[in-house]
Each structure stands twice: as C-alpha cells, then as structure tokens.
Amino acid sequence: MVATKVAVITGGGRGLGRAIALRLAADGTDVAVLARSLAEVEAVAGAARAHGVRALALSVDITSTQAVNGARAEIEGQLGPVSVVVNNAGTVLYKPFVPLPDNAAALPGWDEAITDEEWDDILAVHLGGAIRMLRAFGPGMLERRYGRVVNIASNVVRRAVPFTVGYDTAKGGLVQLTRSLAREWGRYGVTVNAVAAGHFETAMSKPQFENQETLEKLLRRVPVRRAGEPAELADLVAFLARPESGFITGETIGIDGGETL
DSSP states (O other): OOSSOEEEEETTTSHHHHHHHHHHHHTTOEEEEEESOHHHHHHHHHHHHTTTOOEEEEEOOTTOHHHHHHHHHHHHHHTOOOOEEEEOOOOOOOBOSSOOTTHHHHSTTOOSOOOHHHHHHHHIIIIIHHHHHHHHHHHHHHHHTOEEEEEEEEGGGGSOOTTBHHHHHHHHHHHHHHHHHHHHHGGGTEEEEEEEEOOBOOTTTHHHHHSHHHHHHHHTTSTTOSOBOHHHHHHHHHHHTSGGGTTOOSOEEEESTTTTO
C-alpha cells in the first residue's frame, strides 16, 4: 500500500479530466491538474481542495518536453513523488484523410482534407503528450517500485470511424503504448492500462450532441441507449489508480454502453 498518493491528470480543466481529478480527490489523493487553460484548472483544483486534499493547478503545453519537465519539477516540489499519471488530454478534428470525390456536396464544409500541421498536432497531443508525461514521471515510479498509469483512449480502437482518422490513429497508438509499457514496467510494480471510452457529453464531443437526429442515430448503436456520465468513467479510472488494481495491467477496458459488442 502507498501511504500518500499524488496523481497528475492532463486535460484536467473540464469534461472527463475534471471528473477524474475530483473523483481521485474524493478518494484522498492529492492532485496536480494540467491543461492549457489556467483558469479552468484553477477552478478544478479549488473544487478538489474541498475534499481535504492538496491540489495544484498548472498551465502546461504537453506537446513541449521542456514544459512537461518543468511541470514535473514543480509538482514534485510542492506535492511530492507522483504515483498516478492519467493521460487524458486530447483534441478531435472532423476531416477526410485526403480529398474525396464529390465530398463537398455530400458533406458541406468537410471537403478539405486534413493538413500536415493538423495531423501533427493531433498526434502531438494524444500520443506525444502521453509519451512526454511518462518519460517525465515514469522513472520515479519505476525507482520506487510503484505506480499507476491510466491512458484515456476511445472505443474507436475497436471499430472504424470515417473523418476522424487522425484522432483514431493517435488513440490506436496510445493503446499499443499501453501494452508495450505494461510489459516493460510490470516487474517494477507499475501498471499501465487504458480506458476505451464511448460517448460522453463533453466540450470536445459537443457537436455530436447538438443535433437531435444525429444524437438519436448515434445512441441507437449503444445497447443501453444513452451516453455515459463522466462520473462513471471517473469511477473506473479511480479503481485502476488504486493499489488494489495491481494485478491488472496492459488492458484496454471498454466503457461505452456496449457499443463495440
């Protein structure tokens, strides 16, 4: 058992990241909440402190190795050694991979293909950000022979989705990173798991929920016929972050209402 746990959550200013940070705080875990928007993470850190834990809010660009390493120094200096890393930060872009014939007529506004810069940005946030975080915090967990890593992936890794190929590819890479590091790090007491999230209403997924016809069509694919609540995903992450989950590693656990059955 670990006497004092410190968790770092990326993309923690809103949506799923906010729910995860507050759920871990409710478990008595000190939290460092990272995102680009300082105002958002400061609000989450304030809410976390209401649970009687220490909380630190940092504006961090996780696509920068220098920024991530600087955050590590500040987190460890104020909260102590980090034992839980939750890689949640992400972005999504709806565009075809290459121009498609007659696509402009079929899907107005989606006729421009993803650019090199947009492709690089999506990979840099989802996959590159997780890599930088784990290169920064992994060595300490390995040295202490204890750690919990939870990567927030998506159920797109179990199905094919058009027009989000950058997002889908990044999440697929995150799942393989999970499996590979689980093999490398398991003997040192560090588990690495992923959560394959289905549909949750957040700022990033808002376009899917704004059109009632689109939403109804989406939910018809889900056996339980509803979207998930952020608190439900946060409960799963909280379990994977506990010492009691130590015999689970390398797994990608679905939480999508059965959509990918």
